Amino acid sequence: MxxxxxxxxxxxxxxxxxxxxxxxxxxxxxxxxxxxxxxxxxxxWGVDRALAIVEKARHEHSGRRMWLLNSLIHNPRVNTDMRANGIGFLKGEHATEGAMESLTKNDVVIVPAFSAEVEDMQELETRGVDLVDTTCPWVIKPHKRTLKYLREGFTTVIHGTVDHEETRATCSLVQHEGGHYIVVHDLCEAGALGEVLREKIDFGELRRILHPEAFSSGFDAEVHLERIGIINQTTMLASESRAIGDLLRDALLERDGDSGLEENFRDFDTICxxxxxxxxxxxxxxxxxxxxxxxxxxxxxxxxxxxxxxxxxxxxxxxxxxxxxxxxxxxxxxxxxxxxxxxxxxxxxxxxxxxxxxxxxxxxxxxxxxxxxxxxxxxxxxxxxxxxxxx
Ligand code: SF4
Known part of the structure; x- marks a missing residue:
């Protein structure tokens, strides 16, 4: 294309x-x-880098069908320009119907700067396409941190937006590796999680407050709220992320005391x-x-x-x-x-x-x-x- x-x-x-x-x-x-x-x-820097990678790929793969897995970045003009340059979309509002199923090893697929869900990457690998990965290195940072939490037995609390591509990719990674997560969108939602940790409201109430997809499947509050580690979607409001970290730290301190806090709480700033x-x-x-x-x-x-x-x-x-x-x-x-x-x-x-x-x-x-x-x-x-x- x-x-x-x-x-x-x-x-x-x-x-x-x-x-x-x-x-x-x-x-x-x-x-x-x-x-x-x-x-x-x-x-x-990450957007400029992604655009440079796409330009290079267009020249290197000239004459081959080229696709974006989804929006390269969240700007309508940029995505319009991608289409004008002959790049099709596999997912999202501009997706070509049936495109994913039609992929062969002759196609080139660009992974956006936000990264991608594990299931999509597996499908692309199965179809044998050539991948051009523009994932921003800053987006890898929360991925690495969540894998560390997982190895150490922590549930990941993500300050992010459930339906944002970056957070969806992070959630799918945690789930794929057998871990668990909760996504809180703002201070208000984090406050509700804090109330659950303090045992002031029950977990069912939290489920009603948060987005239905804010929890990993099989989430068991009795087990998965024992030890929590926080990360942020890279583009959140930094002051709010800090406030959420403090709020959840205080809630766990109240629940577990000083020694328990050290054992059961981690916070790591992944704002880019x-x-x-x-x-x-x-x-x-x-x-x-x-x-x-x-x-x-x-x-x-x-x-x-x-x-x-x-x-x-x-x-x-x-x-x-x-x-x-x-x-x-x-x-x-x-x-x-x-x-x-x-x-x-x-x-x-x-x-x-x-x-x-x-x-x-x-x-x-x-x-x-x-x-x-x-x-x-x-x-x-x-x-x-x-x-x-x-x-
Ligand atoms: S993570 Fe930061 S540097 Fe990377 S693309 Fe997003 S905004 Fe840009």
């Missing part, structure tokens, strides 16, 4: 002169508008560096008290959703937008609490000096961020000073 009419290196096509200028200077004054960008934002850096840099920009904070990235991107939460405590109007099409006189944005797509009117003050800070998730191309910034400038009635920045 490689289409030679699209020989573009997609990585190069995601560069944007306005974003590069802002990356260098951190700020740009455009009339009444001050545009601000944090020190770290946008494409992470890029996620941490982007969150820290966004906090620094928000500390400067901008009038508005826009977070740009796919609505199904975990790291972008969590990036959008860093301003929660600061009371600064802040919106998670998917791209330039979301930005108009009526703004379309993802509500952080409900996850629903909502609309805001009068979100952009039309008079007076205005400081707008932006950031972008680890899977957001600079071109998308750049188009959002230009759109905001246009709606604020300002033009960029240099025609080279208006591309």
């Amino acid at each position: 490689t289409d030679e009419s699209h020989p573009t290196d997609v990585r190069m096509s995601y560069r944007d002169p306005l974003v590069e200028r802002l990356r260098a200077d951190g700020r740009l004054q455009v009339g009444r508008l001050e545009l601000l960008l944090p020190q770290n934002f946008g494409f992470c 560096r890029a996620t941490q850096d982007n969150q820290d840099a966004a906090i620094a920009v928000i500390d400067g008290q901008p009038d508005l904070f826009l977070v740009v990235g796919g609505y199904d991107s975990s790291n972008t959703k969590n990036l959008a939460r860093v301003g929660d405590a600061q009371n600064i109007p802040s919106y998670h937008v998917e791209g330039p099409d979301s930005v108009d006189e009526v703004l379309s944005f993802r509500d952080r609490a409900s996850g629903e797509i909502q609309r805001a009117e009068n979100w952009l003050p039309q008079e007076g000096p205005l400081r707008v800070a932006f950031t972008a998730g680890a899977s957001t191309p600079d071109t998308i961020l750049g188009r959002v910034i230009r759109r905001v400038a246009e709606l604020a009635g300002e033009s960029l000073p240099d025609s080279r920045l208006t591309v």
Whole structure:
């Protein structure tokens, strides 16, 4: 399925002169508008690496059918570009029906940066396809840690999202190796688990609160909550992961005392560096008290959703937008609490000096961020000073 009419290196096509200028200077004054960008934002090392691997594979396997197991990363533009470059999808919303069953040893299959479930990898091996593995090394870290927990007799508690590809891969690995897991999505769910550990509520209540697939099959609370070790999906909100670790540590301390805690509790930070850096840099920009904070990235991107939460405590109007099409006189944005797509009117003050800070998730191309910034400038009635920045 490689289409030679699209020989573009997609990585190069995601560069944007306005974003590069802002990356260098951190700020740009455009009339009444001050545009601000944090020190770290946008494409992470793992995404850039995955795109480079795909580009190399396209050239090496030119003329062969090429497939992505699922979305390479969580950005609609990137996945559209993959399809435009002749790469089909085996799973997910863009999957070609019957594609998995049709695979032969002549096909090339790309494993996304999130990694893959053990069952999928086994099926691909059975079909004898050539594999191109873009799994981010940071994603391997929680895998290694959970296998260590398993060897030492601990149940893995994952701070993550049950239906996120990375967490699904981790869960399938634990299950395949004969271990057990619980997935808690947030502090509230971790609090309920803490109440079970303290024997304040029963396990049945926890089952009602958590996602139905948050438990490994055959999970027995009497046995599998005896010793727990925590890991995080790499893209969660770091401050929340730390709070969850503290909460569960306190619950186990109350249940088992000091010596029991040492015996029965482990905590290991598996948030990736890029996620941490982007969150820290966004906090620094928000500390400067901008009038508005826009977070740009796919609505199904975990790291972008969590990036959008860093301003929660600061009371600064802040919106998670998917791209330039979301930005108009009526703004379309993802509500952080409900996850629903909502609309805001009068979100952009039309008079007076205005400081707008932006950031972008680890899977957001600079071109998308750049188009959002230009759109905001246009709606604020300002033009960029240099025609080279208006591309
Ligand atoms: S966000 Fe982190 S774990 Fe995910 S691809 Fe980027 S570097 Fe890897």
